[in-house]
Amino acid sequence: MNIHFAGLLSLMGYLLLCLSSQSYGDLSLNEMMGFMMFVTMIWWGFYHFSNVENDSDAQFTSVTILKWALLFRVVALCTYPPLEDDIFRYLWDGFANLSLGGAYVTVPSQFYGIASLPASMDTVLDSVSYPDVPTVYGPFAQGLFSLAYFISPGNIFVLKALIIVFEVGLLVMLSRVLAPAKLFLISWCPLMIYQFSISAHVEVVSIAICLSAFLMHQTLQQNSQQLSGTWHLLRQCGLGALLALAVSAKATAIIIAPFLLYGHWNRIITFIVTLLMVYLGSYYFFSGFPMGLVAMMQDWQFNAFIFTLIQSLTNTEVAKLSVLIVFITLYAAIFFYTQRQLTDDHPSQQQVILAQAMTWITASFLLLSPVLNAWYWVWVLAFAVFTTQRWPWLISMVLFISYCTGMNLENWPEELALFEIPKPLFYIEYGLIFYLLIREGKHSFKWPGFKGFKIFR
Secondary structure, eight states: OOHHHHHHHHHHHHHHHHHHOSSTTOSOHHHHHHHHHHHHHHHHHHHHHTTGGGOOOTTOOHHHHHHHHHHHHHHHHTSOOTTOOHHHHHHHHHHHHHHSSOTTSOOGGGGTTOTTSOHHHHHHHHHOSSTTSOOOOOHHHHHHHHHHHHHSTTOHHHHHHHHHHHHHHHHHHHHTTBOHHHHHHHHSOHHHIIIIIITOOTHHHHHHHHHHHHHHHHHHHHTTTTOOHHHHHHHHHHHHHHHHHHHHHOGGGGGTHHHHHTTOHHHHHHHHHHHHHHHHHHHHHHSSOOTHHHHHHHHOOBSOHHHHHHHHHSOHHHHHHHHHHHHHHHHHHHHHHHHHHOOSSOHHHHHHHHHHHHHHHHHHHHHHSSBOOGGGGHHHHHHHTTSOOOHHHHHHHHGGGGGOSTTTOSSOSSOOOTTOOOHHHHHHHHHHHHHHHHHHHGGGGSSSOOTTSOOBO
């Protein structure tokens, strides 16, 4: 299949999705799943059957891939987010930060029935989920929400445009280092396009910043002999600052930071100082800290097989402690094993070793967590793109099953809670996930395992 033909078919799929979703509630679950299955089949079918790893097609270039990826995102920008309500919290937080004293010290439910609210905020307030809980989003994300409100209060598409800027920046960065086949995988990935360009989940901001630090680490490793003095010190400190900003946008980045900070005191000091400055600034500008995250960690549970299994055999507190102990053990084992593998080999090989470790760390974290939203999985994809592993991409398709909840299923024969996935679908989802982990993942334990496959340009 020609790259342009695949691009045209995918663009048609995203255009149909866009035309079908122009306001809240326009699109049903069946329609959304149908559109996403269509573009997913094109994406994976082209990658799997067109032998793109060999770069034999003269038209299969990074520039062509990126042009189509940008076209998809222009269409996605014009699409109203279907089956999602997180963006309304983002809009409300921006309003609360600039008009109500801060999103960290107020909750949306305080303002029900208040006539003095701006008209643009009435609809937003009605659509905010968990209105009794303070926001969970970090200071950097709050700055982005506030900027969107300042530009155009309550405008979904302005906020989406700001988030897409980070996503496009991420793709442009990757286009400079990845081979076309790997760039195609991530830039055309339907899960990424749906979760960030269409639904505007803010995780991409932290992922983009985190990957820029990862690539800067690679550059410093490659040029360690040439760089010296003040310029070298500034870049080392800049890497630490980037990681702090990534953590302040989304706390998940904290599990990545030690891999890039280890053995570099200038990075560690800058990371700590920057993080303190950001959170002090948060207290000054937004009047507090994201304490809603504590409430989420205590009570929220969704699409978590391992945690739910342990919980059913014991209780919630034992389940939390168990998955924490397992994750810490896995983290320590992978971290120290990776450090032993990072020898004086070629820097690109070191990058694959690091990326492979981060892929398994993020996947372990998410699969053990009490919450696995589909968009969280892009943390895994962001590092898997630097490896030859296929299972993260295959699992990204499976995770669309998590949208089959009581809120979205109209005619399910049994009564479901709003965020409950029917047990048959839940078992199918995790059956496929564990099958892919066993079948595909077993080849990934041989570090780094990338011979014969072109990852970098």
